[in-house]
Amino acid sequence: MGQTIAEKIISRHAGATVQAGDIAVVDVDGTMATDATAPFAIRAFREMGGTGLWDPERVSLVLDHATPAPNERVGNLHRLMREFASETGCTLYDVGEGICHQLMVEKGHVRPGDIFLGADSHTPTYGALGAFAVGVGSTDMAAVMLTGKTWLKVPQTVRIELTGELQPGVEPKDIILFLVGKLGIAGATYEAIEFAGEAVDTLSLAGRMTLANMVAEMGAKAALVDTRTLPSSYPFTPTAADEDAAYRAVHTFEISGLRPQISLPHAPDKVVAIDSALGTEVQSAFIGSCTNGRLEDLHAAAAVLQDRHVAPGVRLTIAPASRQVFNAAVRDGTVAILSAAGASFITSGCGPCVGTHQGVPGDGEVVISSSNRNFRGRMGNPRASIYLASPTVVAAAALTGKIVDPAEVLAEQGSP
Amino acid sequence: MKTENPIRGRSHVYGDDIDTDRIIPGKYTKTLELSQLAEHVLEDLDPEFRARVEVGDILVAGHNFGCGSSREQAPLALKAAGVGAVVAKSFARIFYRNAINIGLPAVEVPEHDIGTGAILNVRLTDGVVIDERSGKRFRATKMPEVMVDILQAGGLANYLKERGGYGPFSTEQNRTP
Ligand code: SF4
Numbered sequence: 065m066g067q068t069i070a071e072k073i074i075s076r077h078a079g080a081t082v083q084a085g086d087i088a089v090v091d092v093d094g095t096m097a098t099d100a101t102a103p104f105a106i107r108a109f110r111e112m113g114g115t116g117l118w119d120p121e122r123v124s125l126v127l128d129h130a131t132p133a134p135n136e137r138v139g140n141l142h143r144l145m146r147e148f149a150s151e152t153g154c155t156l157y158d159v160g161e162g163i164c165h166q167l168m169v170e171k172g173h174v175r176p177g178d179i180f181l182g183a184d185s186h187t188p189t190y191g192a193l194g195a196f197a198v199g200v201g202s203t204d205m206a207a208v209m210l211t212g213k214t215w216l217k218v219p220q221t222v223r224i225e226l227t228g229e230l231q232p233g234v235e236p237k238d239i240i241l242f243l244v245g246k247l248g249i250a251g252a253t254y255e256a257i258e259f260a261g262e263a264v265d266t267l268s269l270a271g272r273m274t275l276a277n278m279v280a281e282m283g284a285k286a287a288l289v290d291t292r293t294l295p296s297s298y299p300f301t302p303t304a305a306d307e308d309a310a311y312r313a314v315h316t317f318e319i320s321g322l323r324p325q326i327s328l329p330h331a332p333d334k335v336v337a338i339d340s341a342l343g344t345e346v347q348s349a350f351i352g353s354c355t356n357g358r359l360e361d362l363h364a365a366a367a368v369l370q371d372r373h374v375a376p377g378v379r380l381t382i383a384p385a386s387r388q389v390f391n392a393a394v395r396d397g398t399v400a401i402l403s404a405a406g407a408s409f410i411t412s413g414c415g416p417c418v419g420t421h422q423g424v425p426g427d428g429e430v431v432i433s434s435s436n437r438n439f440r441g442r443m444g445n446p447r448a449s450i451y452l453a454s455p456t457v458v459a460a461a462a463l464t465g466k467i468v469d470p471a472e473v474l475a476e477q478g479s480p
Numbered sequence: 481m482k483t484e485n486p487i488r489g490r491s492h493v494y495g496d497d498i499d500t501d502r503i504i505p506g507k508y509t510k511t512l513e514l515s516q517l518a519e520h521v522l523e524d525l526d527p528e529f530r531a532r533v534e535v536g537d538i539l540v541a542g543h544n545f546g547c548g549s550s551r552e553q554a555p556l557a558l559k560a561a562g563v564g565a566v567v568a569k570s571f572a573r574i575f576y577r578n579a580i581n582i583g584l585p586a587v588e589v590p591e592h593d594i595g596t597g598a599i600l601n602v603r604l605t606d607g608v609v610i611d612e613r614s615g616k617r618f619r620a621t622k623m624p625e626v627m628v629d630i631l632q633a634g635g636l637a638n639y640l641k642e643r644g645g646y647g648p649f650s651t652e653q654n655r656t657p
Contacts (some may be wrong), residue, residue, distance in 0.1 A: 111637035185550040201552035201578035
């Protein structure tokens with residue numbers, strides 16, 4: 065019987081031919097933890113009797129969740145990570161370098177066909193590169209630091225074929241929001257999701273990362289975006305599924321008619337087409353996160369906000385996904401456009417996405433965000449509401465103070 | 481600390497899709513102090529829980545318990561607050577693994593109608609949960625052997641320490657039918 069991409073990658077790393085449902089111990093190519101998960105991972109590593117890392121070159125620690133440190137408690141956790149890194153020789157990305165997932169891809173810590181374990185739930189993002197990348201907790205990550213191995217259950221795969229072409233003003237984020245709405249928050253629990261089809265072939269790496277990122281919001285273990293058309297700066301051999309691979313389900317969606325999508329409070333899968341959310345007033349807008357904080361996302365926002373200003377009473381906060389993204393946006397003038405439009409740029413990192421320190425909304429306030437989660441309390445206040453959307457929709461809402469069809473503001477932008 | 485078997489405790493029942501932000505809000509997770517995690521457990525879901533829970537109590541939930549982030553602070557907060565086991569119709573993947581890894585039994589019982597205040601008897605090795613007063617028995621999903629071993633060692637740290645790694649492992653022996 066043929067194999068899915070996940071089955072092929074895991075077989076290679078287990079030294080045995082595996083199929084969905086098998087439990088395998090596999091060699092891991094890389095691992096990573098953040099300031100939210102590394103402190104417990106370091107503690108668990110010590111509890112395991114760990115002193116040296118299995119391979120310092122394959123272990124990264126990233127300070128991104130609460131950066132710069134908002135208080136002494138976090139400051140001390142950051143210090144603990146720096147000390148562990150200098151003691152063990154692993155890579156440390158300090159405050160301001162960027163979001164873990166952006167850095168793992170940008171700095172080449174993960175490659176097509178790898179198995180990667182990240183101590184963060186959005187690790188499947190690296191499925192954009194065709195890696196079997198799984199989010200785990202601190203103790204699992206510690207076990208990888210120690211042994212270079214992990215045990216896992218070979219997942220079943222859901223295949224999603226995307227045909228057609230996106231309309232102007234509609235973005236990869238809208239595709240994935242739509243899919244999260246269709247499949248639901250537990251729609252692919254424990255499973256891998258393969259993305260393929262002509263609409264995937266044309267996507268940039270950034271767009272593929274946005275797509276893979278939010279499989280976490282369907283409970284999936286990993287995303288595997290077809291790499292046969294991946295734009296890449298280095299050569300690699302793509303892994304393709306066999307023709308007769310067994311899937312749990314195959315879905316085909318035609319996306320040419322897709323409207324911009326909105327996820328309503330307080331669950332990522334409460335997704336509607338923008339038309340049923342038009343007019344919703346917002347007080348805060350956030351562009352950033354591992355879903356949509358990349359250069360093309362900032363370009364999308366700048367296209368809406370060039371020579372304009374955010375509405376009175378609206379705060380627009382931007383956290384570029386990495387320093388590299390920020391520097392590129394400084395160089396090409398995007399930062400100047402957005403800052404002139406009233407945006408506040410904050411440290412590259414998770415920023416307001418996770419509600420630990422910055423940009424916390426007030427009671428009853430409405431936030432529109434380009435991130436991936438809108439659970440109650442996610443941004444630090446359970447009495448606020450969060451809507452999720454693409455960077456273009458977020459920028460248009462910041463501009464007008466309410467959710468509007470971005471096509472309208474872009475059309476005005478185009479006219480003299 | 482080894483995990484006890486069977487586990488006996490009083491139930492606290494909640495619904496479906498309880499996410500990790502409701503188990504422990506992100507703003508409280510930046511600490512290594514377990515008591516600080518316990519203080520805010522389930523705060524946005526049920527502010528009274530912290531005062532009501534007693535050591536050994538069992539959290540009971542519907543589908544997709546623990547969806548959301550990878551924070552191990554979620555099962556740690558429950559364990560630190562005294563929760564002896566979590567019984568749910570289904571679990572989100574990372575929560576399930578994390579709970580087992582830190583030695584908090586997470587027991588999947590696809591069908592149950594357990595009410596709050598029941599006295600439950602959770603038999604990990606038999607794969608059954610018994611409501612002592614009504615005498616009803618609920619079937620639990622069989623755990624992969626490796627998970628039972630980890631749980632019985634009291635968590636992954638102990639498991640690896642005792643064995644000095646994963647040891648020889650047979651994929652064939654762990655093949656599901
Ligand atoms: S940006 Fe948000 S979702 Fe992404 S890793 Fe950071 S906290 Fe998690």
